Amino acid sequence: MTIAHNLGFPRIGERRELKKATEAYWKGDADYASLAATGAELRRSNWEKQKKAGIELIPSNDFSFYDQMLDQSCLVGNVPERFAWNGNNATIDVAFDMARGTREAIACEMTKWFDTNYHYLVPEFTRQTAFKLAGRKIFDEFEEAKAQGIITKPVMVGPATYLSLGKVTDDSGLDKFALADQLIPVYVEIAEKLAAAGAKWLQLDEPIFALDLNDAQREVIKKAYDALAGVKGIKIMVAHYFGELRDNIELFTSLPVAGLHIDAVRGVKEVETVATRLGGETVLSVGVVDGRNIWKTNLERAIGPLNMVRSKLGSDRLMVGPSCSLLHVPVTLRSETKLDDEFLNWLAFAEEKLDEIVFLAQAVDGNVDQAVLSTNQRAMVDRANSARIHDESVKKRVAAVTEDDYKRHSAYTERAQKQRGKLNLPAFPITTIGSFPQTAEVRKARADHKRGDLSDAGYNAFVEQQIVDAVKMQEKMGFDMLVHGEFERNDMVEYFGELLAGYAFTKFGWVQSYGSRYVKPPIIFGDVSRPEPMTVRWSKYAQSLTDKPMKGMLTGPVTMVEWAFVRDDQPRSETVKQVALAIRDEVVDLEAAGLAAIQIDEAAFREGLPLRQADWKAYLEWATASFRLTAGGVADETQVHTHMCYSEFNDIIEAIADMDADCISIETSRSQMELLDAFVKFNYPNEIGPGVYDIHSPRVPATQEMVDLLRKATQVLPPERIWVNPDCGLKTRGWAEVEQALIHMVDAARELRAAK
Numbered sequence: 001m002t003i004a005h006n007l008g009f010p011r012i013g014e015r016r017e018l019k020k021a022t023e024a025y026w027k028g029d030a031d032y033a034s035l036a037a038t039g040a041e042l043r044r045s046n047w048e049k050q051k052k053a054g055i056e057l058i059p060s061n062d063f064s065f066y067d068q069m070l071d072q073s074c075l076v077g078n079v080p081e082r083f084a085w086n087g088n089n090a091t092i093d094v095a096f097d098m099a100r101g102t103r104e105a106i107a108c109e110m111t112k113w114f115d116t117n118y119h120y121l122v123p124e125f126t127r128q129t130a131f132k133l134a135g136r137k138i139f140d141e142f143e144e145a146k147a148q149g150i151i152t153k154p155v156m157v158g159p160a161t162y163l164s165l166g167k168v169t170d171d172s173g174l175d176k177f178a179l180a181d182q183l184i185p186v187y188v189e190i191a192e193k194l195a196a197a198g199a200k201w202l203q204l205d206e207p208i209f210a211l212d213l214n215d216a217q218r219e220v221i222k223k224a225y226d227a228l229a230g231v232k233g234i235k236i237m238v239a240h241y242f243g244e245l246r247d248n249i250e251l252f253t254s255l256p257v258a259g260l261h262i263d264a265v266r267g268v269k270e271v272e273t274v275a276t277r278l279g280g281e282t283v284l285s286v287g288v289v290d291g292r293n294i295w296k297t298n299l300e301r302a303i304g305p306l307n308m309v310r311s312k313l314g315s316d317r318l319m320v321g322p323s324c325s326l327l328h329v330p331v332t333l334r335s336e337t338k339l340d341d342e343f344l345n346w347l348a349f350a351e352e353k354l355d356e357i358v359f360l361a362q363a364v365d366g367n368v369d370q371a372v373l374s375t376n377q378r379a380m381v382d383r384a385n386s387a388r389i390h391d392e393s394v395k396k397r398v399a400a401v402t403e404d405d406y407k408r409h410s411a412y413t414e415r416a417q418k419q420r421g422k423l424n425l426p427a428f429p430i431t432t433i434g435s436f437p438q439t440a441e442v443r444k445a446r447a448d449h450k451r452g453d454l455s456d457a458g459y460n461a462f463v464e465q466q467i468v469d470a471v472k473m474q475e476k477m478g479f480d481m482l483v484h485g486e487f488e489r490n491d492m493v494e495y496f497g498e499l500l501a502g503y504a505f506t507k508f509g510w511v512q513s514y515g516s517r518y519v520k521p522p523i524i525f526g527d528v529s530r531p532e533p534m535t536v537r538w539s540k541y542a543q544s545l546t547d548k549p550m551k552g553m554l555t556g557p558v559t560m561v562e563w564a565f566v567r568d569d570q571p572r573s574e575t576v577k578q579v580a581l582a583i584r585d586e587v588v589d590l591e592a593a594g595l596a597a598i599q600i601d602e603a604a605f606r607e608g609l610p611l612r613q614a615d616w617k618a619y620l621e622w623a624t625a626s627f628r629l630t631a632g633g634v635a636d637e638t639q640v641h642t643h644m645c646y647s648e649f650n651d652i653i654e655a656i657a658d659m660d661a662d663c664i665s666i667e668t669s670r671s672q673m674e675l676l677d678a679f680v681k682f683n684y685p686n687e688i689g690p691g692v693y694d695i696h697s698p699r700v701p702a703t704q705e706m707v708d709l710l711r712k713a714t715q716v717l718p719p720e721r722i723w724v725n726p727d728c729g730l731k732t733r734g735w736a737e738v739e740q741a742l743i744h745m746v747d748a749a750r751e752l753r754a755a756k
Ligand code: GLN
Pocket: 433, 434, 435, 486, 492, 553, 601, 602, 603, 643, 644, 645, 728, 729, 730, 731
């Protein structure tokens, strides 16, 4: 019999119960017992839901109060020395210290989990690192489920992925992969204990199979699974997801383990090869239900690969599952009372995906629930043909885009001259990245307006007053290029998404980003267009208040798509192109409204890079093209800026230059301008604003610090192409510190001008 299988379930709760409980505990408003009770209730209800849906192999230890990678560090006793851990049991308080930092110890670094918007805590390794079994969570949760009548399949991050994603933090020259010899025995010990407790399966997540692997990683994988496969009384399943296996297919299929899981959404092309290669008794879990997106599965289409695997391996060696853990999708559609039935009928969140898995597992064994299948087929047809998705004018416009649309009229040098003539800026022009502090007052006005307690007129007047104040302040301080402050925006993607056709928003569609931070990504369901100008009224108003140039402020097409759930019925690049055209309209309208400079933020440009290097070129080509399409509609005199929040540009600098923005602002203050290296080496041809003020901290940098940073920049870049600005927008900061820091920043720019 084919088994209905799950890899992981969202831990946050239908109503973000986990967030409320952890934050209350951190604040001291709730004790440990109440936190633990919330955790236990979430697990109980998640297991219950899965059991009721008919999932036969249910995961445990997929729950976490913060992050599964952090849990793994605790489980194997890898707590950095600075947290002064007693060395015995790494409890939840130890985990929270690592995640959040203490007065004595800075928090562990956090970074993105593969190409998701989920962040994990980076394991740290030093010469002193010694692993040992130090956590009970995985065992406790197994027992907990057992008491509920469910023999779960415990899940943990596999040893190769664990070592690969960690970093060496001392300067010992340690080879982190050499730690495998110490780490693997701890994994073996865990497997043995779970076997003794009665677990039948143990899932080890190794998504690094979706990456380009080096020899050291391959060695660790071989060693680890040779050792783990030897543990008696428990079956090991290695789970691969987030992409194709490609050159790793041989290694993967030759692992001597009892089960393998593959991502049959992104890796659908490889299912047959994997099944053909599988020898002996190995079970294959085929992840046909998309764990990364919110669309209903096309059940009829999903049965195809399942039937093929069944015919090769037999149903006793087949499991059906989601492509990856369901952690990356919202919990349930049941709460979405705001969405209409037609739209709801296209979606499946985690709970609904469980039903799809169960249907498919039964269907492949011949028990096709015809009613479910035909309802699903109708939903597929309805969505494919819906007038809400297809906008002929958008399709025509995309098809009519010409080479010229991707270009400014003249090359940068010529544009720069014209812009200089028009803008008449001093050396080291001073500007900011766009947003000013989103005070409680600003957020309240927006909430009141949304609720209907503040009229449109009242809200508009409020925002205008904020703009007046911001303009006055910038003039008084001596800024050369002003911004309106973005007071009207809740979020740089949501604001535009709400005004564009083709976007939808859920009410409870939260997904964990990190710890107690959840995001509610918009859904791009149809052809995107801009019914009306989105920012013009605010920018135009701001410009009317001053003789200084005002910078219009927009979010770029890659970021608009990257931070959303995206339609799966056309290539991502096509969706990005539609968004680019919509934003291009706004750029043109801003120019017509008298804005001499327009900034198009691409915060997620680097984030969109594919996991495999071989795929970078194609991505960078359409991503840079989409930027040029967005910016290509304006005259040479109009100055186009872009902004990117980070940092590492080494491997994408050519593409950045290819975007051909007149000016790019980047984050450089924390790295002491080191991050400029890529620009210097490449001879980046256009203007740059290297951030001189670290906006991630409330600390006010002294004038001299910023002078030093700017001097460093002038040593490596032509001074006439340098701008002065902070690292990023100021919306998360308070006014008091911002005012001080900006005064210092202006003083620093003046000092450089004087020295020239
Ligand atoms: N213009 C945006 C702001 O200032 C840019 C933010 C970002 O790129 N993260 O807030």
